[in-house]
């Protein structure tokens with residue numbers, strides 16, 4: 217008699233499958249497609265990029281909370297590699313663009329956070345600080361994973377990798393290095409979820425859904441140049 221091996225769906229596959237239309241809304245967002253087809257207005261990209269630099273600064277701190285919550289040295293190493301990758305590799309892309317736009321690093325670093333940037337990053341930090349290591353990973357996962365998928369999809373569009381302005385962005389998010397760091401988070405999520413059940417998994421799904429929705433709001437912010445209304449702008 218042959219034993220039939222049941223193929224178990226990975227928790228991370230379940231995460232995406234259960235919210236597929238929302239997940240894919242990020243990929244087809246006009247801002248994202250504008251990067252891939254080279255049609256996005258430069259002003260919109262610049263607004264997004266400044267906010268993204270501020271976003272990444274806070275996002276890095278979420279990984280630092282994860283390191284504090286972890287006990288396993290391999291996991292601590294993976295998270296600290298992500299911290300290094302964010303500060304030294306991903307943010308250097310933004311610094312390169314800043315130079316092209318004629319902005320100083322200080323103009324990037326000390327720009328004011330838009331409402332969406334605050335809402336998204338403080339949501340992640342709150343879930344991370346009040347939760348477990350699994351909550352930390354569920355919070356950061358859509359950021360890494362959706363950019364990876366988007367980077368790979370945009371790289372297939374003829375000319376996207378060679379575009380004079382957006383080509384470097386597409387190269388970064390479709391790179392081997394970014395693929396590894398995103399895959400590390402997917403694997404870590406599955407590893408941590410394998411010891412959990414019921415309401416604990418539901419909470420992870422809820423965090424994953426919320427940060428996926430925040431990803432969409434972030435694209436919206438870029439596309440519509442959203443910021444604080446003029447009347448309440450801080451000088």
Ligand SMILES: Cc1ncc(CN)c(N)n1
Pocket residue numbers: 268271272306358359360363431434
């Ligand atoms: C808002 C956002 N989400 C995700 C990524 C990819 N780390 C990013 N740079 N910015």
